[in-house]
Amino acid sequence: MQFAQLKEIFGTLRFRLTAWNTGVVLCVVVCALWGVRESVRFSLWLEADKQLMEDAQEIRLTIEQLYPDTEQIYKVLDRKTISHTHRRLYVRIFDEQHRLLWTSPNAPAIPFPEEDSLNNSRKPISHDDFRLIQMQIDKPGRPPWIIRIGSSFAPLEADVANLTRLMLVVGIVVLMLSPLGGYWLAGRATRPLAEIISTTARLRPNSLSERLAIRGTQDELDQLSITINSFLDRIAVYLIQNQEFTANAAHELRSPLAAMQTSLEVTLNADRTESEYRETLADVLAECENLRVIVNQLLLLSESDTGRLPLGIDPITYDITVEKSVQMFLGVAEAAGITLHVTQLAEANVDGDPGRLRQVTNNLLDNAIKYTQPGGEVWVELFTQNFPAPQAVLRVRDTGVGIPAEDMPHIFERFFRGDKARGREKETRGTGLGLCICQSIIHAHSGEIDVFSRQNVGTTVTVTLPLSAHSPVSPHRPPIFEPLTSTALRAQMMKQAAEDRKTAEEKLSVSRNPAPPTA
């Protein structure tokens, strides 16, 4: 319990910010103090060496000046060493054979370093506690005596030690103050975060109206709040759409249910003949079929919403998919007195699910035929293009009633139905999900679907799908067929179908997956 609490405290952003802050401040202070100490020490040494050099020069000049009065020389040197006792300055004088001529009484009883190392370097060297320097008199008419002087650097080191102690004190004070300051600063910095957390924690899916306060500082935390707010906006929009969708879906499901309930209740109210019972049951069965279609469509949309729309990713021959759809609707078109033309059917391989793409083509053809008056025409063309990308383009054009301009922005909305009077009555009954499902499927295939329509002139739907990477791009293939009337195409396709029929004879009995739901 206690450990968990500690862990919680140590885990907070505030604690970690403080720790980092303290660490960084300490490092900076330690480096700075150490740097100051070292540079002070260096300049003290430089100063001491300069002093030593000046002393040596002074002694040389004294000897040169007073020679040959050695008594006087020794007296002056003696006085000099006495006046510098605090740094234990001492002097020794040798003749050119390195025989000691004079030494100050305070000279330490330490052996002198090797001759070589001292030679006439004129540069101070360290030996034991002393800095030493040697100088030879080279003035003509004066003996080439060797002057060796030294002074202790203990006082200098004592100064440095004092400085170090002072700096330690400063360091400890900083060490104690910086976590306090850091903790305070971190608290200031994280306070808006705490507000964001508490506001966000209050949000519930059914009350998303609250938004985070923007402080107007334009800093990162404001950016975070803005980002979270726009995320909330998107969720709210999505939820509203979802609620509308659910309500619409429930409404759609209610109509067939109501129809079934009423007809069953009325039938049960009295004794009926067998044929009346049959009729009721057939009605109920038809409504069940409606329900099944709606449920399948809703399932498909829900799968596509959650990105789980199962799609094959194998390359498929899209031209064959389109051709099969055309075959399916040839009979309907003919019966409706509409001429169905296939003007171009270029070879096009796309990656995707043949069943779903077929569903799209079926829907487009069905719509085109449904909303075109007898005597009208529907054109289908499939071609490939390289610009802006290698893609297959399917275009379905009709001379139908068209879509009113005010309806155009809504045609892909779920459950949107245009003016009920614009097509032939009975057959235009649909769930209002067809185009929306087409769009979902095409988008899931990374494609695009566009609708262009003019009222009383006709509608053109264009579907573009990226060509499969495996397929050779054949731009602007000449049409396979001359523009065909449905009858001519029919003859051609029937011929093909007849050839296929032998092998396809037992098609249904060969184990096949049930076809996906169709809009």
Add this chain to the structure above:
Amino acid sequence: MDLLVVEDDPVIGKAIRQGFMEAAHECTWVKDGIKGLEHARSQQFDAIILDLMLPGKSGLDVLSELRQEGIRTPVVLLTALGSVEERVAGLTAGADDYLVKPFAFAELMARVDAVCRRSGGRPAPTRTVGDLCLDLATRRVIRDGVEIDLTPTEFSLLEFLMRYAGQPVTRKMLCEHLWESDWEGATNVIEVHINRLRGKVDRGFDRSMIHTIRGRGYAIRTT
């Protein structure tokens, strides 16, 4: 046919059993996977109709165990989900066919017939319903001694109806047979072809053979 139905939903199970019994088939119905497995082991059935979501033992487990034991009885799976993965898993485990709920009973019957026939051998080269005779080899159709000229679509449609003579065939089954894709839209894409076929097969005869069964589909029968 002697069938085993393993289905825990009482309404569906009862309907399936009733449907098959009325079509003069033997039908045993059990409600969980363990009993289903016992029955399938102890008795020779012509086909098994197996639900995937079962209490006791899942349909997929029952199927795998049967196949591991070398029991090759044809199996038609039933499921409510119908995702691609599920279908693949079912067929890989050794199912012969697959049907997603909700389904038309006629389709279930047709699929059971199909898997039984497949395990039985080649279909007959000719089909006869009343005075209508269809020859698969020569692709000729003769009614009462008169040859009828049909387009390939019409021939295929007639052949399919005659394969299930006397039984209703749904629009979905016909769509999948003719164009390899279902069509659930309001437009009746089959009707045009049925009407044409009727015009050729029934015209000039006093008894019509191709019947529309409201809410269910079409059937070919002599009465």
